Amino acid sequence: MRIDDRATLADLACGAAFLGSGGGGDPYYSLLLAEAAFARSGGFDLIAASDLDDDALVAPCGWIGAPTVSVEKLPNGRETVTALRRLEQLTGRKIAAVMPVEIGGGNGLAPFIAAAELGVPVVDADGMGRAFPESQMVTFNMRGLSACPSVLTAACGSLAVIETQDNLTHERVARGLSVALGGIAHMVEYPLTGAQAKRDAIQGSVTSAIAIGAAIRHARAARRDPFTALADALKATGLYPHCQTLFDGKIVDLERETKGGFSIGKVIIDGFGDGGRMEVLFQNENLVARQDGKVRAMVPDLITIMDRETADTITTERLKYGQRVKVIAAAAPAMLREPAALAVVGPAAFGLGHDFTPIERLNQGEGA
Amino acid sequence: MRIGVDVGGTNTDAVLIDGRRVVASTKQPTTADVSSGVAAAITAILGQVSLSPTAITSVMIGTTHFTNALVERAHLDRVGILRLASPSGEALPPLTGWPAALVDQIGGTLFLLPGGYEVDGREISPFDAAKVRDAASACRDQGITSIAISSAFAPINAAMEEQAAAIVQAEYPEARISLSHAIGRLGLIERENGTILNAALTTLAGHVVTSFERALRDLGLNAPLYISQNDGTLISAAHAARYPVMTIGSGPTNSMRGAAFLTGVQDGIVMDVGGTTCDIGVLVNGFPRESSIAVDIGGVRTNFRMPDILAIGLGGGTRIHLDPALYPAERLDPASLTVGPDSVGYRITSEAYLFGGATLTTSDIAVAAGKASFGDPSRIPPLSAPVRDGIWTRIQAMLADGVDRMKTTRGDATIIAVGGGHFLVSDSLKGAAQVIRPPHADVANAVGAAIAQIGAQIEQIVDYATTPRDTALARLREEATARVVAAGGAADTIEIVDMEEVFLSYLPGRSAQVRMKAVGDLASPATAPAPAEVQHAH
Numbered sequence: 001m002r003i004d005d006r007a008t009l010a011d012l013a014c015g016a017a018f019l020g021s022g023g024g025g026d027p028y029y030s031l032l033l034a035e036a037a038f039a040r041s042g043g044f045d046l047i048a049a050s051d052l053d054d055d056a057l058v059a060p061c062g063w064i065g066a067p068t069v070s071v072e073k074l075p076n077g078r079e080t081v082t083a084l085r086r087l088e089q090l091t092g093r094k095i096a097a098v099m100p101v102e103i104g105g106g107n108g109l110a111p112f113i114a115a116a117e118l119g120v121p122v123v124d125a126d127g128m129g130r131a132f133p134e135s136q137m138v139t140f141n142m143r144g145l146s147a148c149p150s151v152l153t154a155a156c157g158s159l160a161v162i163e164t165q166d167n168l169t170h171e172r173v174a175r176g177l178s179v180a181l182g183g184i185a186h187m188v189e190y191p192l193t194g195a196q197a198k199r200d201a202i203q204g205s206v207t208s209a210i211a212i213g214a215a216i217r218h219a220r221a222a223r224r225d226p227f228t229a230l231a232d233a234l235k236a237t238g239l240y241p242h243c244q245t246l247f248d249g250k251i252v253d254l255e256r257e258t259k260g261g262f263s264i265g266k267v268i269i270d271g272f273g274d275g276g277r278m279e280v281l282f283q284n285e286n287l288v289a290r291q292d293g294k295v296r297a298m299v300p301d302l303i304t305i306m307d308r309e310t311a312d313t314i315t316t317e318r319l320k321y322g323q324r325v326k327v328i329a330a331a332a333p334a335m336l337r338e339p340a341a342l343a344v345v346g347p348a349a350f351g352l353g354h355d356f357t358p359i360e361r362l363n364q365g366e367g368a
Numbered sequence: 369m370r371i372g373v374d375v376g377g378t379n380t381d382a383v384l385i386d387g388r389r390v391v392a393s394t395k396q397p398t399t400a401d402v403s404s405g406v407a408a409a410i411t412a413i414l415g416q417v418s419l420s421p422t423a424i425t426s427v428m429i430g431t432t433h434f435t436n437a438l439v440e441r442a443h444l445d446r447v448g449i450l451r452l453a454s455p456s457g458e459a460l461p462p463l464t465g466w467p468a469a470l471v472d473q474i475g476g477t478l479f480l481l482p483g484g485y486e487v488d489g490r491e492i493s494p495f496d497a498a499k500v501r502d503a504a505s506a507c508r509d510q511g512i513t514s515i516a517i518s519s520a521f522a523p524i525n526a527a528m529e530e531q532a533a534a535i536v537q538a539e540y541p542e543a544r545i546s547l548s549h550a551i552g553r554l555g556l557i558e559r560e561n562g563t564i565l566n567a568a569l570t571t572l573a574g575h576v577v578t579s580f581e582r583a584l585r586d587l588g589l590n591a592p593l594y595i596s597q598n599d600g601t602l603i604s605a606a607h608a609a610r611y612p613v614m615t616i617g618s619g620p621t622n623s624m625r626g627a628a629f630l631t632g633v634q635d636g637i638v639m640d641v642g643g644t645t646c647d648i649g650v651l652v653n654g655f656p657r658e659s660s661i662a663v664d665i666g667g668v669r670t671n672f673r674m675p676d677i678l679a680i681g682l683g684g685g686t687r688i689h690l691d692p693a694l695y696p697a698e699r700l701d702p703a704s705l706t707v708g709p710d711s712v713g714y715r716i717t718s719e720a721y722l723f724g725g726a727t728l729t730t731s732d733i734a735v736a737a738g739k740a741s742f743g744d745p746s747r748i749p750p751l752s753a754p755v756r757d758g759i760w761t762r763i764q765a766m767l768a769d770g771v772d773r774m775k776t777t778r779g780d781a782t783i784i785a786v787g788g789g790h791f792l793v794s795d796s797l798k799g800a801a802q803v804i805r806p807p808h809a810d811v812a813n814a815v816g817a818a819i820a821q822i823g824a825q826i827e828q829i830v831d832y833a834t835t836p837r838d839t840a841l842a843r844l845r846e847e848a849t850a851r852v853v854a855a856g857g858a859a860d861t862i863e864i865v866d867m868e869e870v871f872l873s874y875l876p877g878r879s880a881q882v883r884m885k886a887v888g889d890l891a892s893p894a895t896a897p898a899p900a901e902v903q904h905a906h
Contacts, residue, residue: 029557073487155456157455
């Protein structure tokens with residue numbers, strides 16, 4: 001599938017924002033970057049992992065850092081290509097394709113610039129199926145693959161090659177480097193073989209994001225309910241088989257603090273009329289939603305807060321007192337619900353006192 | 369005594385305020401040259417109370433002029449654009465994502481220069497004076513006098529932007545310079561966009577402000593002139609001439625502030641019903657609640673502070689779509705009725721039934737139902753009571769739905785109904801604890817302009833690990849207060865009305881982005897600095 005038009009990119013940005021589950025940063029700047037790359041180099045091909053040779057070299061790409069910094073310290077534009085060239089030197093191989101390491105938020109669009117400029121395809125897959133706050137929260141780590149060698153680059157031209165024994169140490173080193181380089185950096189990590197990309201990545205997430213964005217766009221144009229369109233589109237992807245509007249209300253309280261370098265907090269939403277009260281806890285991404293004390297959704301299922309009129313995703317950094325929102329939950333891709341995955345990205349991994357229960361069980365009989 | 373003027377697309381409204389009392393008001397047609405309409409309105413209110421112009425202490429004007437110029441793409445300057453952030457940001461040069469026609473019109477020439485700051489205050493790259501000087505002379509050679517300068521993290525450190533401005537001004541004295549830190553918040557692209565739009569309005573702003581000043585001078589008014597900005601506060605005329613972009617969006621703000629003043633209500637919902645729409649906004653602490661979504665102006669993304677307004681297509685001229693054969697029906701089939709969203713607008717005085725026309729409008733229904741009294745009720749076609757009341761009930765349901773969508777607290781809200789069509793808001797509106805219709809409701813805009821306050825906002829990233837939170841916030845409070853005083857506010861009236869704290873993910877320690885807004889009443893003329901000395905009040 002050839003992608004070379006603004007409308008498809010905009011759909012992808014909109015869908016990726018939803019899949020970010022409140023995190024991953026606002027994809028607006030990523031969208032502008034991709035449009036600029038398209039203007040220079042044309043578009044790129046989106047291919048299925050099954051189209052790759054088993055021994056092909058696939059490079060997952062993404063940004064690591066603070067979303068608030070990323071809106072002020074903008075990319076130079078050479079970060080991704082420079083890192084990919086170094087990975088080729090390190091491995092002695094040509095890169096056959098790139099892939100977003102996380103589909104959620106701005107990172108869902110991160111590899112497109114390099115794809116357009118290098119003329120390599122983008123694989124229709126990613127390692128998270130959504131957004132997560134830490135780099136080891138990725139299917140490749142869950143399946144026992146190594147993040148290294150990874151290459152971290154920054155706008156100033158600095159480049160670091162990271163080699164660690166384990167993926168958690170890799171996250172800590174990369175996090176420290178990103179802070180030293182001004183709070184935002186680009187990273188090529190978890191270099192994959194074609195066989196690994198087929199087996200260990202979440203397939204179809206890029207086309208799913210495009211379909212979600214297109215559904216919302218068409219609904220808005222036809223003045224139909226964008227949330228119904230969103231739910232239908234999610235189910236149609238096959239990746240996100242259940243979707244539920246958990247709540248509709250107004251933000252009446254917002255508590256945010258920084259612990260361990262993360263934005264941790266909760267938002268309280270009061271329903272319209274006598275609709276009760278919902279509390280959503282977050283660590284960069286939304287982790288758990290409780291209504292009047294009862295859990296309605298939890299990580300790794302997706303919980304996204306959206307503007308109730310426009311269906312624009314509101315990331316956790318942009319939540320504000322008084323916003324009128326809907327809280328939407330979607331089932332995580334099946335790979336994230338496996339026991340080995342839940343150990344890395346389930347409620348326990350975030351210190352929540354719950355065993356994972358899927359949204360379709362938590363909301364039995366509630367209707368879609 | 370103060371004069372407040374609202375220059376709208378159709379009408380120029382003016383009010384005269386003595387202390388907290390509205391002593392005169394008028395509505396005059398807006399004129400093409402703006403200034404003669406303003407002069408006519410001021411002359412009319414001074415005539416109503418036979419007052420000498422020397423009794424006026426200040427004049428406040430709200431105008432949609434600059435918004436219209438951007439939307440219509442008329443009277444815009446070409447702009448020389450300097451950005452200090454390289455090598456960061458080269459992938460997203462200025463004007464990325466702008467409508468091509470607007471780029472052709474104002475996109476003069478771009479300079480991506482070294483400079484800018486990191487989030488922790490380090491320099492991205494050293495400032496290069498020679499390159500700034502070269503950019504200035506290139507602009508001069510091309511005859512571009514409007515210059516926009518932005519730099520990474522300028523809202524937390526403006527030093528490089530100011531250094532660059534000094535060099536440009538020395539090299540090119542005719543240049544008129546807009547600086548990003550004076551215009552927007554964090555978010556380089558949106559802030560730079562606002563700075564470029566501002567620079568494009570420079571010449572027009574000079575003309576408009578000069579014509580306001582001339583109108584006042586010709587009337588013998590020596591009082592200082594202030595212009596209302598987006599957030600309901602004031603800036604001096606001299607400042608508005610430099611930063612016209614700060615005034616776009618002042619219209620809805622003024623009507624909400626006016627409604628708050630006329631009723632004394634600090635927290636409630638304002639419904640400004642015009643001919644075509646009902647603008648619904650929320651008053652929090654006497655100020656309009658701001659929008660959370662990025663604001664597009666003329667197709668360009670910005671991050672200005674703008675009031676959060678829900679506009680619904682329901683005003684005094686809104687059409688009622690119902691088959692005339694059903695007017696006398698014994699019951700109203702809900703499926704057969706549509707209210708709006710189209711409107712006869714200003715043609716209501718010829719097209720509505722009660723003015724001799726042949727269109728059924730919301731005003732006809734209100735008069736038929738005895739909720740308002742104007743026009744000639746005998747010209748309204750006979751409507752059965754169930755049909756008339758059914759339509760009225762539908763109008764109330766639409767208004768109530770709008771109110772519910774804007775409410776932020778549970779329970780019924782105080783509603784303030786203003787604007788020429790305020791009679792459409794029923795006293796028993798669902799969700800309303802009470803509906804207040806203040807006197808002078810039809811000129812609430814001009815009242816809002818007259819009673820506006822001086823405000824200042826600051827935004828900074830603070831690390832609570834190095835500076836305790838209480839100390840840091842106290843320091844910011846002092847600085848915000850000092851900025852209000854510098855901009856002409858009376859020190860003893862200043863309070864912090866809004867505080868927002870966003871902790872930065874992934875950074876070590878406890879780093880937060882804090883935004884604080886302070887407002888105060890305008891100091892009396894004896895103590896206020898002259899407008900030319902007024903500091904920028906962002």
